[in-house]
Amino acid sequence: AVVSTQSTGMNLKRNSSDEEDTQAKITTLIRQCNYQGAVYEALCATDITVLLETCRMIDPEQLFAIRPPSRETLLCLVHQMTEDLHEETDLKLEYIGRSAMVFQKVIREGHADEELRGQMSMVLRPLLIAIDERIPRNSTARMLKLAVQSILDQI
Numbered sequence: 001a002v003v004s005t006q007s008t009g010m011n012l013k014r015n016s017s018d019e020e021d022t023q024a025k026i027t028t029l030i031r032q033c034n035y036q037g038a039v040y041e042a043l044c045a046t047d048i049t050v051l052l053e054t055c056r057m058i059d060p061e062q063l064f065a066i067r068p069p070s071r072e073t074l075l076c077l078v079h080q081m082t083e084d085l086h087e088e089t090d091l092k093l094e095y096i097g098r099s100a101m102v103f104q105k106v107i108r109e110g111h112a113d114e115e116l117r118g119q120m121s122m123v124l125r126p127l128l129i130a131i132d133e134r135i136p137r138n139s140t141a142r143m144l145k146l147a148v149q150s151i152l153d154q155i
Contacts, residue, residue, distance in 0.1 A: 019050075026054050035063040036073070043076045051080055052088055055095055064098045071106060071116060074099040075123050082127045085141075086134040093140050096127065100147050107154050117155040124148050 022045050029038035035058050042054035063069065069077070078099050081092040103120060106112050112120070128148055135141045 019045075019047075022050060023053075026050070027057075030054075030057055033062075036067075036069045039063065039069060039077065040073055043073065043080065048080055048083060051077075052091060055091055060094050060098055064102070068098075068102045071102070072119075074102055075119055078127060079123045082123075082130050084134075085127075085130045089135055089138060089141070093138070093144060097140070097144050097147070100144060100151060103151050104147065107151060112155060120155055121152060124152055128152075 022041065026038045026041050029035075029041060038054055038058065039051075042051040045051070068074065078096050081096055085092060103112075103124075106116070128145060131138075131141045131145045
């Protein structure tokens with residue numbers, strides 16, 4: 001099967017056994033309570049369907065509670081979830097919102113170097129546009145937009 005990745009616009013040839021292996025690995029990681037590893041594997045699959053399915057299987061509270069995923073992982077997560085924001089909106093906004101809270105903390109604590117600020121800007125600016133274009137009337141999205149704009153104002 002050919003899987004079109006929305007985040008890069010590339011077509012990747014992946015056979016069903018690769019997809020089954022990826023899903024099995026993700027399921028195993030979740031059973032082991034390795035939620036960060038599961039999200040990382042889903043992001044590496046470069047298939048938004050795999051990512052969304054993984055996020056549906058994980059309580060976001062568990063993923064972000066003690067030690068959130070790396071900033072790089074969160075940037076990839078936000079980037080991929082920004083695509084087609086009008087689909088699976090509540091799930092995407094939940095994960096993007098929690099990622100934004102991590103970014104706010106990183107900035108507040110002074111851990112955002114120039115490279116990270118640039119990466120945040122590259123990922124968060126398209127998110128603002130996507131909110132305006134795809135889900136302008138969603139109240140959760142409007143609150144998220146304010147938080148993201150605040151982050152951008154600080155970087």
